[in-house]
Amino acid sequence: MSRLVALGAVAALALSACASNTDSSSSSSGSKELIISTDLPLQGSSATQSGDTNKLIQLYLDQIGGKVGDYTVKLKTYDNSTAAKGAWDDAACAKNATDHVADAAEVAVMGTFNSGCAKIEVPTLNQDSTGPLLMVSHAATNPGLTKEWETGEPAKYYPTGNRNFARVVTTDDYQGNAAAAYAKGDLQVTKCYVLNDNQTYGLGVAKAFATAAAKEGIEVVGEAAWDAKQPNYTALFQTVKASGADCVYLGGIYDNNGGQLIKDKVAVLGDNAGVKLMAPDGFTGYADLLALPESEGMYLSFAGLTTDQLTAAGGPAAKLIDAFTQKYGQAPSGSYPLYGVAATQVILAAIEKSDGTRKGVNDAIFSGEGVTIPAADSVTGKEIKIDPKTGDTDARDVTIELVTGGKETFAKAQSVEG
Structure with a gap:
């Protein structure tokens, strides 16, 4: 737990200072470089909100110096939509899943935005021989991903019998x-x-x-x-x-x-x-x-609290949104970008507790006490606690x-x- 608090303190200090962009490749020698990715629809009606989610996550990573514990962390973005469909696409989601697994440096995925896409990707990530590969979503709210809903759910998404999907919003x-x-x-x-x-x-x-x-x-x-x-x-x-x-x-x-x-x-x-x-x-x-x-x-x-509600109390949320507004001239579109950062905080906490492997990062979420982000450090202004048995959060705000x-x-x- 002390390591998580330390992570929060570093993040809070960085947010308060509103530091300029930091190139994570310039980190001290000897630290292991890991990749976290986002998997979002970047074309069609969702493009603006998804693009702002990527920008806000990158801004957050820049402000903490691209570092967590002994690891240097870089962001890689994936598009699960097509221009023809103007929305998320089954085939694009399936390809992204195999591409996530193929990139050996990638240890976790922030996404997906759409539940249907998550249901395509999670089983592939679950069967990764070096994993399972963790996915933490800011927006996929279908109950069947984590609990009994339709026939065979949620077991059919976890062929290995081990969970690898978590989320920071309710169902x-x-x-x-x-x-x-x-x-x-x-x-x-x-x-x-x-x-x-x-x-x-x-x-x-x-x-x-x-x-x-x-x-x-x-x-x-x-x-x-x-x-x-x-x-x-x-x-x-x-x-x-x-x-x-x-x-x-x-x-x-x-x-x-x-x-x-x-x-x-x-x-x-x-x-x-x-x-x-x-x-x-x-x-x-x-x-x-x-x-x-x-x-x-x-x-x-x-399924959560709006950005206006989250920033009204000040703290990390307000500081991050203010920094985004100063950089891009306007606040991010919608309320999901801030929850994208919340999901990223969960991933970073898991990385810090881990040995830097896919299995280690996933185990940090789904074993022991799991991961908790204290309210004072969370960009939601509330404690984020992930249930290690299900991957769900105990926050049920709507x-x-x-x-x-x-x-x-x-x-x-x-x-x-x-």
């Missing part, structure tokens, strides 16, 4: 509970129509919301998938209108033609002050969404946001009970 079952409670208690909706994008994340979060909504006394009057390739969704929303729903929940990611979906919802059902429109964190952090007049009055849930004036604004924060 979609808790996000669904929080969104449903807000819909009932604050918005006083009575009938909800639940849509999903037919992908892993979307199916999971839609299921979680529908289950929780029914328990809250909200009638789920219909469930359907939207096809991201369709030019419009007028017929779909005519069906929703006929159901008498006073709420529509979009379970999925904005990348899957979410803009057209929002436009057609308003065109058929009216603005969001009437029939409420809700969506999960797969719709947060998108400048294109915020630019849509039809998104005004839309409610979003986020934020509800309201889109107004072209911005995501704070509506309510909830800490969901287990």
